[in-house]
Amino acid sequence: MEDSRIALPIGTTLDRYIKKKQDEFQFATGELSQLLRDIALAGKVVNREINKAGLINIVGAIGTQNVQGEDQQKLDVLANIRFTRALSKGGEACAVISEEDDEIVDLNNEGRYVIAIDPLDGSSNIDVNVSIGTIFSIFRRVTPVGSPIQEIDVLQKGSEQVAAGYLLYGSSTMLVYTTGHGVNGFTYEPSLGEYFLSHPNMSIPEQGKIYSINEGSYNSFPEPVKKYVEHCKESGHSARYIGSLVADFHRNLLKGGIYIYPQTAKDANGKLRLMYECNALAFIIEQAGGLASTGTQRILDIEPNELHQRVPFFVGSKDMVEKAESFFN
Secondary structure (H helix, E strand, C coil), X not given: CCHHHCCCCCCCEHHHHHHHXXXXXXXXXXXXXXXXXXXXXXXXXXXXXHHCHHHCCCCCEEEEECCCCCEEEHHHHHHHHHHXXXXXXXXXXXXXXXXXXXXXXXXXXXXXXXXXXEEEECHHHHHHCCCEEEEEEEEECCCCCCCCCCHHHHCCCHHHEEEEEEEEECCCEEEEEECCCCEEEEEEECCCCEEEEEECCCCCCCCCCEEECCHHHHHHCCHHHHHHHHHHHHCCCEECCCCCHHHHHHHHHHXXXXXXXXXXXCCCCCCEEHHHXXXXXXXXXXXXXXXXXXXXXXXXXXCCCCCCCEECEEEECHHHHHHHHHHHC
């Protein structure tokens, strides 16, 4: 081995990076920094459970449905418990809303932040060993600290997010997040138990060559979506669809592309949830130079009216999203 390669530096840890960047937070009290650490820690625990899922009988459905009417997987429930417990013990969060819970989970009236989370996105892919993820949004509460949590604290527009991110559990585990000052990705090194900065200042190409959509539902797509899909084919774009939102989003973020989950005959308002899926990814993609839309409206401008609100979702490279929107116009 060449001398120049011996004891190469392994990079900046997540904890050190958060401390270094803390002054960029609008309210630099250290609480938001701790929230990000709490989420990162819970992600390590969930990553461990996922990696041994096939060995300890925690794959498959648990036999119940969540508020969405979807069959809950065993790891859905486990991940929800892990993240909620970590946020509760941290003390900075006053409430959590989750895909797996019907109502607001009230944690601590003294907390200053509200967390919206999809604890395990794409969990039906666990049984076939396909990449899955966690998506989270962080909002600053509106009502005074110490008072009971109110719906106004939770139902905020995506533009009010102070941080958002996702964890991707794949060939390697990554944490990608933004606090409104660009997007950075950290890869988990399991032997050291640390996340290291591996993808600084992430940006998405303005024009991509990938479109990600479930074409099995093509016949029930709105006409503008059908026309855009045909445009993609005529333009020689590649179809890539994993079926795990985080995985599809992450690939397109790195390589350029568009992810689409439109309204269909079955899901007239779309299927993806505004509060704990679309808002977070919209914040990230805009910080990376891309766009997120319903096809007719910017995602981050939507005024939410319920916890589990669904919306159509077009997210990715700027030119591709604008082109998709043009078919609606």
